[in-house]
Amino acid sequence: MNPSELQFSPGAFLAPVVDWLNANLHPVFAAITVVIEAVLGAIEAGLLFLPPFAVIVIVAALAFFCVNWRVALLSAFCLGFCLVVGFWTASMQTIALVAVAVLISVAVAFPLGVLCSRHKMLEMFVRPVLDVMQTVPPWVYLIPAVMIFSLGRVPAIIATIVYGIPPMLRLTTLAFNQIRHEFRELGSAIGAPPRAILFKIELPLATRTLLVGLNQCILLSLAMVVLAGLVGAGGLGAEVTRGLTRMEMGLGLRAGLAIVAVAILLDRLSRGLLDRGPMPSAP
Template identity: 80%
Template sequence: MNTSLLQFSPGAFLAPVVDWLNTNLHPLFSAISTIVETVLSAIEAALLVLPPPAMIAIVVVAAFFAVNLRGAILAGLCLGFCLIVGFWTASMQTVALVTVAVFISVLVAFPVGVLCARYRPLEAAVRPVLDVMQTVPPWVYLIPAVMVFSLGRVPAIIATIVYGIPPMLRLTTLAFKQIPREYIELGSAIGAHPRSVLWKIEIPLAKQTLLVGLNQCILLSLAMVVLAGLVGAGGLGAEVTRGLTRMEMGLGLRAGLAIVAVALLLDRLSRGLLDRNRPSAAAR
């Protein structure tokens, strides 16, 4: 009996579960993989359809009107660096991966965060789950994702989504809990539909904290790109992994600096949008 206990391992229990999932839910997993790959390929094609100088010019102009002159200059410098070091395609692949992961993370975290702000028992039930999600090392998420979806970009997207949901969900809950009840009661008193109260009163008042949550979600998602390269997701993470496996310091350093450039670009642009919206929010 003692020998059997010593020989017991969680893998012996989980292996049949994974086999059952792959056998019985294979059509579902295949459909998810096809959808994710299609969306990723479409975004990558859109980012790579124009020559790099033309795309950089478009991003610079958009950053100038959306943020300010400083943001436009920073966008040009960061994207220009990615082009000069020879990682333009890999950088756009990374941006596409982060875009899809952040979109799905927000799509999941926002409604759940709103519900948690309104129903305290739900918040109490979700909080331990978020604690576990933020405590478990991020590369651990890759293991079950790879078991189910095999190697490639799909498990990288799944792991990135799981890693990016907690900050967005927590800050969404905080944002809606901080809204003064007087505004909500005023909307109800004038006969506004709850949906109108949400979109015309609550979301504008919570916008600053929501943008902070979006910024954190973007940065945490981008932090997964190196780990994503370990499972064949491509992008800058694959270049870093290639530099490590081949012991090519120059390749790894250039890819690492390109990741820093993309992170700096996304962080400063999101923060610029936040700072630009702050005066109008204060005026309200």
């Protein structure tokens, strides 16, 4: 038998599927593109509406009142650095892209995590899928996304969502698995409906672990900004790509440091909200 006959090519099976989807569900994908672009545009417009110094002051003030003065100073420094190096607009575009990706990731991961904590068979099925999502190189699933949605921010957001869902979903499942059954039984004993038990008993007890998952989701989403730049999503990733293609070390270094500044900003803000005060946790 010829060894080539034993080779298995998933693309031979997936390519016709992608072609069929592209031919028959194009209006659906076009609508998804319009919605995502509209949300991204609205967030970017909101971030760029005020002058940079006004945005820096507002973010620092919110960080001061919500976290502490150290995080407020660090937030002002990070945003000020993005302004000084000349990447204010690109930084706001990156923050908008990460915000949309994180919102979609949480919207998908949170209910699935709750269901996985309720149904162990579903958790056993979802776990290997999450492993694949985290280990397969993003270019693999980015190729069909680009084939369907073309180049731009939408396939970049899809790649970012794929990387952002697993940590949030895993930690959501863990958070609800750690809650002792006595708390749920207490809610049932007083006649609380399942929705009230979820939102008034379980969710407060799981808040700390959920915020850890949100922090990891934000950081992993931000790690995809360079990939987003490679497929035409703009932002700081596009500046890194431009520095690479032009072999301009200064441009690439400035854009890379701006990405670090945005990462520190989002990390400290999310961690500050996590550590700002005692939260209920399951004993």
